[in-house]
Amino acid sequence: MLIGTELQRAVQDGQEAPGQEARAATRVAELDRRLGDPTDDGNELSYTRLLEADEAGELSEPGERALDELGLGADFVPRAEGGRLERLDTLVRIMRQVFRRDVALGLGYGVTSFMAAVNIWTSGDAAQRACLARILTGGGKVSVAYHELAHGNDFVRNEFEARPAEGGGYLLNGAKQVINNAQRADAWVLFSRTSPAPGSRSHSVLFVERDGLDTDTWQVLPRYDTVGVRGCLLSGLRFDDTPVPASALVGEPGKGVETALRAFQITRSALPGMAVGTTDTALRTVVRFALGRQLYRKSVMDIPHARGTLSGAFVDLLTCDSLSLAATRAVHLLPEQTSVFAAATKYLVPKVLTDAMHELSIVLGARFYIRDGEHGIFQKHLRDMPVLSLGHAGSAACQATIIPQLSRLARRSWFSDEPAPAQLFQPRTDLPDLSYGRLTLASGRDGLSATLVAAVDQLPGASPEERAVQGLALQLVDELRQVQEASRALAPEDRTALARPAAFALADRYAVLLAAASAIGVRQQASHDGGDAFLADPAWLAAALHRLARRLGRRPADLPASVDARVHEEVLRRFHARTSYDLYDTPPAG
Amino acid sequence: MPVPTTGHTTESLTTWLAERIALYLKRQPAEIDPDVPLAEYGLDSVAALSLCGDIEDDFDLVIEPTAAWDYPTVHALAGHLVEELAAEAAKDGGA
Ligand SMILES: Cc1cc2nc3c(=O)[nH]c(=O)nc-3n(C[C@H](O)[C@H](O)[C@H](O)COP(=O)(O)OP(=O)(O)OC[C@H]3O[C@@H](n4cnc5c(N)ncnc54)[C@H](O)[C@@H]3O)c2cc1C
Numbered sequence: 001m002l003i004g005t006e007l008q009r010a011v012q013d014g015q016e017a018p019g020q021e022a023r024a025a026t027r028v029a030e031l032d033r034r035l036g037d038p039t040d041d042g043n044e045l046s047y048t049r050l051l052e053a054d055e056a057g058e059l060s061e062p063g064e065r066a067l068d069e070l071g072l073g074a075d076f077v078p079r080a081e082g083g084r085l086e087r088l089d090t091l092v093r094i095m096r097q098v099f100r101r102d103v104a105l106g107l108g109y110g111v112t113s114f115m116a117a118v119n120i121w122t123s124g125d126a127a128q129r130a131c132l133a134r135i136l137t138g139g140g141k142v143s144v145a146y147h148e149l150a151h152g153n154d155f156v157r158n159e160f161e162a163r164p165a166e167g168g169g170y171l172l173n174g175a176k177q178v179i180n181n182a183q184r185a186d187a188w189v190l191f192s193r194t195s196p197a198p199g200s201r202s203h204s205v206l207f208v209e210r211d212g213l214d215t216d217t218w219q220v221l222p223r224y225d226t227v228g229v230r231g232c233l234l235s236g237l238r239f240d241d242t243p244v245p246a247s248a249l250v251g252e253p254g255k256g257v258e259t260a261l262r263a264f265q266i267t268r269s270a271l272p273g274m275a276v277g278t279t280d281t282a283l284r285t286v287v288r289f290a291l292g293r294q295l296y297r298k299s300v301m302d303i304p305h306a307r308g309t310l311s312g313a314f315v316d317l318l319t320c321d322s323l324s325l326a327a328t329r330a331v332h333l334l335p336e337q338t339s340v341f342a343a344a345t346k347y348l349v350p351k352v353l354t355d356a357m358h359e360l361s362i363v364l365g366a367r368f369y370i371r372d373g374e375h376g377i378f379q380k381h382l383r384d385m386p387v388l389s390l391g392h393a394g395s396a397a398c399q400a401t402i403i404p405q406l407s408r409l410a411r412r413s414w415f416s417d418e419p420a421p422a423q424l425f426q427p428r429t430d431l432p433d434l435s436y437g438r439l440t441l442a443s444g445r446d447g448l449s450a451t452l453v454a455a456v457d458q459l460p461g462a463s464p465e466e467r468a469v470q471g472l473a474l475q476l477v478d479e480l481r482q483v484q485e486a487s488r489a490l491a492p493e494d495r496t497a498l499a500r501p502a503a504f505a506l507a508d509r510y511a512v513l514l515a516a517a518s519a520i521g522v523r524q525q526a527s528h529d530g531g532d533a534f535l536a537d538p539a540w541l542a543a544a545l546h547r548l549a550r551r552l553g554r555r556p557a558d559l560p561a562s563v564d565a566r567v568h569e570e571v572l573r574r575f576h577a578r579t580s581y582d583l584y585d586t587p588p589a590g
Numbered sequence: 591m592p593v594p595t596t597g598h599t600t601e602s603l604t605t606w607l608a609e610r611i612a613l614y615l616k617r618q619p620a621e622i623d624p625d626v627p628l629a630e631y632g633l634d635s636v637a638a639l640s641l642c643g644d645i646e647d648d649f650d651l652v653i654e655p656t657a658a659w660d661y662p663t664v665h666a667l668a669g670h671l672v673e674e675l676a677a678e679a680a681k682d683g684g685a
Contacts, residue, residue, distance in 0.1 A: 156635050198629035200638065200659040257635060258656060404640035411647065442639050442655040444646075492613040492644070496637035 021428045024090040027075070029589035031097040034066050037588070038101050038281075038377075047377040050102045054380055055371070059231035063105045067098070073136035076114040078121060078434070081133040087431050088270050088328035093584060096277030103278055103384035104231040107391075109141075111271060112180040115392065116144035116189040118263040119205050122436040123251035128207050132187070140186035145176040145237060146260065153397040154497075155191065156199070156257060162192035162206055162244070169246045170194075170206065172239035175221065182235045183220040186210055191260060194253055203256030206248045217242040228383035261339075262439045267392065268342040269331055272349030273324025275388045276317055278381050279353045280581040283313045285378050286360045287575045289367065306363045311567045313356040314581055315543045320349045321582045322425075322518035322544075326448055329424050332431040335438035337445050340405055344511035347398035350388035352515075357382050399507040404495040406506055408444040410487035414480060419454040420447035422528070425521035427583045449510075452517035453477055455524065464560040465538040469520075472545035472556055476516050479552055483509050512548050519544045522583065535583065539566035598649070598675050603668040610644060611664065624664035635659070645671065651678055 018026070036043040038050070044062040053060040075094055077083020085091060091114075098106040113136060120132045135142060151157045160174035176182070176190065187209045195202040221236030251259050287310055290300040300306045327345040330338050361368040361382060367375045368382070389395050423429055424447075456477050461467045486506055494503040519541055526535035534540065542563050549556045571581075580586040604624055611628060612619040614637050622631065628638065638658035645653060651674060654660070661667040 154634075156629075197662075198627055199662045200629070200635040200656070201662070257659070400636060404636045404643070407640075408643045408647070440655065442643060444643065492610065492640070493616050495640040496614055497634045 020087060020090070020430045023084075024087070024093060024428075027084070027090070027094055028097060028584075028586060031070060031072075031094060032586075032589040034070055035063075035097060035101060045101060047101070048372070050105075051372055051376050051380055054102075054104065054230050057225070057230045059108045059233070060102060060105055063102060064109055067105070067109045068139050071137065071139070072098075072110055073113065073139055073141075076110065076117050077133045077136050080433075081121075081129050083133060083137055086433070088266065088331050088434070089273075089325055089427070089431075092270050092273040092276075092324060092328055093586075095274040096280075096580070096582070098277070099274045100277035100281050102231075103275065103381065103387065104229040106274060107229055107387065108180060108232040111274070112144060113142045113185075114270075115263075115267045116142040116187075118266045119144070119189050119250060119259055120207055121434075122262050122266070122439070123205065123255070123259045124207060125250075127247065128250060131209070132207070135186045141181045141184060143179050143181045143185040143188045145179045145182065145188050146191040147176060147178055148174075149177040153394055155260070156203070158191060158193060158203065160190065160192050160239075162190070162194050162204060162248075164194070165243060170244050170248065172206075172208075172218070172242040172244060175236055175238040177221065177236040178224055178234050179236055181233055182237050183223075183233060188237065189250070191256055194256070200257040201254040203260075204253050205250040205256045205259045206244065207250050208244050208248050213244070214242055228380075228385070229387050258441065261441055262436070264393065265338045265342040265439050266331055266434075268346035268398070269324075269327040269338060271392065272345050272353075272388055273321060273328065275350060275353055275385060276321050276324065276582050277580075278385060279313070279317055279320075279356055282357050282360050282378055282381050283310065283317065283571075283581055284575060285375055286310060286313075286364050287571060289364055289375060291575075300363065307568060308564070309359050309363050310571055311543070311564060312547060313360050314571050315540060315547055315567060316352050316356040317581045318522075318540055318583065319515050319519050319544045319548065320352050322522045323515040324349055325427055325583060326420070326424050326514075326518040326521065329431060330420070330448070331439070332434055333421055333424055334445075334447055335435055336440050336443045337447060338439060339442055340402055340409070340446065341448060341514065343393075343398045343401035344507075344514045346393060347395050347402070347507070348511040348515055350385070351395060354385050354389065357385060396504065399504045399511075400497050400499070402507040402510060403490075403499050403503045405442055405444065406483075406487035406503075406510065407490045407495060408442075409446050410484045412444045413446045414449055414484050415453055417445055417447055417450045419450040420521065422521075422525055424448075425451075425518065425525040426531070427522070428531075448514050448517045448521075449480060450517075451521045451524075452480065452513060455517075455520045458524075463538065465542050465563055465566075468542040468557075468559050468563065469523075469538050469545060472542065472549055473516075473520065475549055475554055475556060476513060476545065476552075479509065479549075479554070480513050483513065509552055512551055516545055516548045519548075532583075532585065534570055534585070537566065539563045540570070543567050598672060600665075600668050600672050603671050604664055606648075607664045607668055610641065614641065622664060624668070627662045628658065628664070629662060633658075649675065651675060 035045050038047050041048050074083040078085045120128050148158050162170040165171045190206045192206050194204040218239045224234040293300045327341045330341050456473050461470050523541040526532050578588045608619040608622045615631050639655050642655045642657050661670040
């Protein structure tokens with residue numbers, strides 16, 4: 001009864017004691033069981049009830065209680081610190097259970113604390129790590145306070161100040177705005193200016209516990225009302241000469257920008273894939289609608305355009321999950337290379353997921369405009385989704401992280417680097433611990449696109465689907481060649497935040513190619529290790545590469561009809577079996 | 591102990607850096623005061639990382655990607671590079 005097949009699979013893999021995969025599958029099932037069937041109106045965590053909470057601008061109280069009982073905070077704490085975090089791809093899988101139901105709960109209960117915590121895991125000392133572990137495993141929250149309205153993504157200009165005080169410690173001065181959970185967090189991670197000099201060595205990260213602060217000197221600012229994630233408690237903090245001890249400093253003074261950029265590599269790899277669960281629900285909602293609604297004496301599902309849209313959304317989910325998988329596993333396996341992968345994931349995944357939802361909304365028709373009832377969750381997810389693009393570095397800022405690295409990658413890496421290791425693309429195999437120390441701000445290496453290049457030589461061309469994959473892969477390699485040429489030619493002025501739009505287009509094309517490489521890698525590994533039969537089938541990959549090639553403005557040849565049939569069949573199978581529309585095909589917990 | 595010659599001097603590096611940074615900023619090299627922090631000219635943190643990549647490529651030298659953050663003026667960076675190049679040459683010579 002306990003997630004039988006999943007455990008069996010892990011045991012068959014040769015692990016006697018429950019290994020990483022068994023632990024991951026058990027945890028995912030635990031969440032699913034406790035959160036319950038969201039389509040059952042008797043469940044206090046049903047879509048209907050979650051919509052009511054959203055209308056009231058509140059985080060679902062039963063939702064928070066359930067996550068408290070599940071001890072979700074411990075999933076953000078490394079095992080070495082007494083928590084459950086061991087693999088980033090597993091964290092994504094777990095959080096998908098929450099994001100499927102409610103993005104606000106996912107962010108407001110969990111991800112915010114995780115984003116704060118990563119700064120401490122990468123750069124904090126033993127006492128800070130222990131303190132944070134105590135807060136999170138005890139069900140507390142931690143806010144991440146980077147943002148100042150005046151400076152947005154340009155956070156190197158931030159003014160919020162931690163001035164060294166006479167006799168040690170710091171005095172906090174200034175304000176942070178649009179900060180999740182600011183008023184209820186037990187501690188805040190504050191990105192603070194510690195030197196008036198311009199440049200990237202003038203900020204430091206401080207970890208400040210709320211308890212013991214001089215209450216007369218600080219206040220919580222008014223709450224913001226938002227279009228989506230309306231339950232999230234977004235407010236701000238203002239400090240006036242608030243003393244904090246020297247022990248609040250995280251890492252070395254002046255290294256705040258570096259600490260932040262390192263932490264971002266982890267959070268930007270992990271966050272976007274959580275929202276695969278959100279678009280999964282959107283797809284499921286529209287499949288239900290399309291099967292049930294009769295028009296022109298047929299069901300909407302029989303209308304080729306509607307059916308194609310649903311298949312397309314499913315394929316996009318698999319593509320996004322492939323990139324998310326590669327990016328999160330790269331943090332363990334290729335930490336030197338993750339700065340570009342993380343930025344590409346944060347840029348592309350929310351964009352593709354959002355586009356897919358807009359396409360799905362066309363099939364849902366007028367119902368997508370209705371706020372409650374059977375399809376009401378769709379509009380909520382559609383309103384909530386943009387947060388994934390907006391928050392924590394906007395799309396353009398992510399492109400701007402990639403742009404300065406393009407010319408180096410073009411000169412040093414593409415068409416010459418070693419392909420990524422096979423484990424990068426295996427959804428269920430073990431990984432070594434995260435090694436925070438090996439994350440670097442820029443490396444000029446990229447094993448992921450090398451997987452795309454290598455695939456062209458390896459792919460067998462027997463079936464029509466495989467030939468389609470081969471043809472598409474060749475076009476994508478050609479695209480990489482063009483991106484390489486254009487990147488080599490980038491003038492220095494186009495390698496800064498003020499680069500011309502053409503440089504941003506290059507970053508976009510490169511991100512699409514990394515997604516293609518990830519999907520190819522996933523299918524290759526599935527066919528090698530006798531893994532998932534659907535993932536081993538070239539049909540989904542042909543469909544995925546076809547969509548990516550079209551996104552790049554190419555006009556690839558039509559796919560064999562069998563591709564569409566196979567993908568459609570799988571959309572229906574997973575709908576009826578209620579398994580997830582991602583790489584894991586996770587069954588509902590019984 | 592003999593100082594290994596690398597062919598690069600503080601002056602030649604200062605000239606190279608001023609020219610390169612001028613390209614990043616769309617200015618004339620003469621406008622770049624070697625003692626003014628680059629951030630004051632608007633050279634942002636990512637461009638500074640990019641500059642370090644250029645240095646690695648042009649001088650075949652491995653430096654921290656954050657070198658231009660730690661040595662934030664043309665003079666400071668040129669001085670740092672002279673030392674790094676000398677250390678590199680000493681390593682090669684002594685090997
Ligand atoms: C729901 C929600 C929750 C949030 N929670 C938190 C939180 O808990 N903690 C926290 O610190 N912050 C939080 N934020 C703030 C968030 O981090 C910032 O809003 C975000 O980082 C971007 O700021 P901005 O949109 O104001 O961007 P700006 O920097 O003002 O950007 C405006 C536009 O300028 C352009 N641009 C900006 N930078 C670049 C660049 N480098 N290259 C090219 N173009 C560029 C882009 O077109 C961009 O959209 C939250 C925001 C939201 C919406």
